[in-house]
Amino acid sequence: MIPLRDIAFARSGDKGSSANIAVFGRTTAAYGWMREHLTEAVVEAYFRPLGVGRVTRYDVPNLEALNFVLAGVLAGGGSRSLRIDAQGKALGMAILELPVDFPAKE
Amino acid sequence: MAPPLKIANASGFWGDQPDAAAGLVAAQPDLDYLTLDYLAEVSLSIMAIMRAKDPAAGYARDFVDVVRSLCPFWSGGGRTRIVTNAGGLDPGACAQACADVLRAANLGHLRVAAVAGDDVLAALRSGAGDFANLETGAPLSDVAPRLVTASAYLGAGAIADALRAGADIVVTGRVADPSLTVGPCVARFGWALSDHDRLAGATVAGHLIECGTQACGGFSTDWLDLPDNLSIGFPVVEVSPDGSCVVTKAAGTGGAVTVQTVKEQLLYEIGDPANYLSPDAAVSFLTLRLESAGADRVRVSGAAGRAPTGTYKVSATYRDGYKAHGMITVFGHDAVKKARRAGEGVLQRLQRAGCVFRESLVECLGTGASVRGIASRMSDTHLVETVLRLSVAADTKEPVERFAREIAPLVTCGPQGVTGYAGGRPRVLPIFGYWPTLVARSAVAPSFRILEGARP
Numbered sequence: 001m002i003p004l005r006d007i008a009f010a011r012s013g014d015k016g017s018s019a020n021i022a023v024f025g026r027t028t029a030a031y032g033w034m035r036e037h038l039t040e041a042v043v044e045a046y047f048r049p050l051g052v053g054r055v056t057r058y059d060v061p062n063l064e065a066l067n068f069v070l071a072g073v074l075a076g077g078g079s080r081s082l083r084i085d086a087q088g089k090a091l092g093m094a095i096l097e098l099p100v101d102f103p104a105k106e
Numbered sequence: 107m108a109p110p111l112k113i114a115n116a117s118g119f120w121g122d123q124p125d126a127a128a129g130l131v132a133a134q135p136d137l138d139y140l141t142l143d144y145l146a147e148v149s150l151s152i153m154a155i156m157r158a159k160d161p162a163a164g165y166a167r168d169f170v171d172v173v174r175s176l177c178p179f180w181s182g183g184g185r186t187r188i189v190t191n192a193g194g195l196d197p198g199a200c201a202q203a204c205a206d207v208l209r210a211a212n213l214g215h216l217r218v219a220a221v222a223g224d225d226v227l228a229a230l231r232s233g234a235g236d237f238a239n240l241e242t243g244a245p246l247s248d249v250a251p252r253l254v255t256a257s258a259y260l261g262a263g264a265i266a267d268a269l270r271a272g273a274d275i276v277v278t279g280r281v282a283d284p285s286l287t288v289g290p291c292v293a294r295f296g297w298a299l300s301d302h303d304r305l306a307g308a309t310v311a312g313h314l315i316e317c318g319t320q321a322c323g324g325f326s327t328d329w330l331d332l333p334d335n336l337s338i339g340f341p342v343v344e345v346s347p348d349g350s351c352v353v354t355k356a357a358g359t360g361g362a363v364t365v366q367t368v369k370e371q372l373l374y375e376i377g378d379p380a381n382y383l384s385p386d387a388a389v390s391f392l393t394l395r396l397e398s399a400g401a402d403r404v405r406v407s408g409a410a411g412r413a414p415t416g417t418y419k420v421s422a423t424y425r426d427g428y429k430a431h432g433m434i435t436v437f438g439h440d441a442v443k444k445a446r447r448a449g450e451g452v453l454q455r456l457q458r459a460g461c462v463f464r465e466s467l468v469e470c471l472g473t474g475a476s477v478r479g480i481a482s483r484m485s486d487t488h489l490v491e492t493v494l495r496l497s498v499a500a501d502t503k504e505p506v507e508r509f510a511r512e513i514a515p516l517v518t519c520g521p522q523g524v525t526g527y528a529g530g531r532p533r534v535l536p537i538f539g540y541w542p543t544l545v546a547r548s549a550v551a552p553s554f555r556i557l558e559g560a561r562p
Contacts, residue, residue: 047480
């Protein structure tokens with residue numbers, strides 16, 4: 001297993017109490033792997049400790065990206081949440097730590 | 107074909123680098139426009155509190171200092187014009203303050219315009235509509251008595267009108283961030299407001315630069331590897347008459363504009379990329395093409411637009427109690443165990459004293475607290491140091507004030523190794539709830555005026 005960051009880069013931001021995380025393949029092969037394996041269920045399970053609600057995935061093939069919207073993950077969001085990361089600034093870095101079973105180069 | 111319009115962003119939020127605007131025009135004097143964004147979701151509620159104490163404080167006064175910093179450039183023949191939402195709750199007062207600065211600098215020939223019409227607080231208070239919360243579906247009546255601000259995200263129309271009327275500086279309140287860029291494009295290229303594809307292209311351009319240096323590698327995944335990442339440049343878009351653009355930055359600035367940095371910013375704070383809703387157009391990002399066009403130049407084309415919806419998005423805020431955060435450092439063996447115990451002790455003491463909090467939180471920074479329960483690569487027991495961060499929220503102010511007095515005593519009654527309490531007592535902060543909703547376009551009338559006394 002390798003961390004997702006070896007094959008992807010990401011960007012997260014807030015939308016009220018929800019957040020989005022865009023994940024981009026560093027290569028076309030990486031993006032193809034992500035489309036197959038980085039499902040809504042995988043992301044929802046990974047962020048469950050933060051109390052995430054519904055996770056919606058949007059595919060953006062022209063950017064070789066997947067955009068995940070994580071409902072309610074910010075526990076009230078920028079103005080209300082007591083958390084250190086009230087605005088989801090850390091979520092992109094967090095998803096890049098996800099261990100993935102991407103096949104090593106031959 | 108007309109040459110591209112060169113538009114830079116010099117402020118991504120209220121509190122961004124104060125010398126960015128002067129630095130940009132010094133580095134690239136041929137810029138047609140600077141845009142400056144000051145308004146996050148709840149910024150207007152902060153201005154409302156400031157205005158309650160000082161009636162002249164309903165806008166971002168930092169922007170008046172930016173105008174002052176640009177006077178030597180204009181006096182020397184510089185022509186760059188400005189569009190900003192620094193007007194906050196009171197665009198007229200902000201515009202007047204700018205005009206006063208210009209007149210004092212012998213630049214009274216420059217014309218300042220104020221855009222109005224975004225304030226829909228009266229409409230929400232009137233009760234003529236349910237103004238349900240877009241996130242939760244709850245009716246406004248739940249919070250109506252506690253409303254502080256309600257502003258519609260206006261589009262590019264009034265900005266473009268003001269520019270066509272000869273304004274050199276356009277000061278707005280709440281407008282959609284990309285509209286600060288779309289306005290100048292509409293004024294320059296004469297696009298019809300029904301030209302949705304071109305408006306979509308300019309909206310994408312505006313979205314790309316609205317967060318300051320973020321388009322040039324700020325906040326990027328590979329930040330550490332960027333060239334000169336301590337002086338990342340602010341972004342410039344060169345928008346063509348067909349609505350496509352090149353994203354770039356001023357020569358000599360740090361960071362990088364690459365397909366990767368532009369991709370990251372494109373999807374920043376985005377929901378459905380096929381349906382990005384702005385007041386100027388509904389935009390699909392799925393047809394965009396990104397290609398490198400030389401060093402620190404990325405061409406973005408292919409935006410597809412549809413007619414905007416029949417409503418404006420509204421960002422309303424309401425009073426929702428008080429909160430405070432306190433921090434103290436704990437060093438030594440078992441640092442995390444000690445910090446957690448000490449923090450829980452503070453909350454227990456307050457509870458015994460009769461304080462009622464609707465929410466409280468103990469965090470040990472250094473343990474992956476930013477995403478608690480997820481990043482668990484390091485065992486807490488191996489940490490020799492942590493920052494204890496304690497937070498409370500309550501419906502009333504008193505228990506939060508009491509909390510603010512209970513952190514410092516840990517210096518003597520907590521574990522050995524408690525240190526770093528130089529910042530003083532935590533500040534008690536008002537909480538503003540965020541209430542996103544919609545208002546019919548017919549209920550909103552955007553307008554502009556060029557300030558009286560400005561020379562025609």
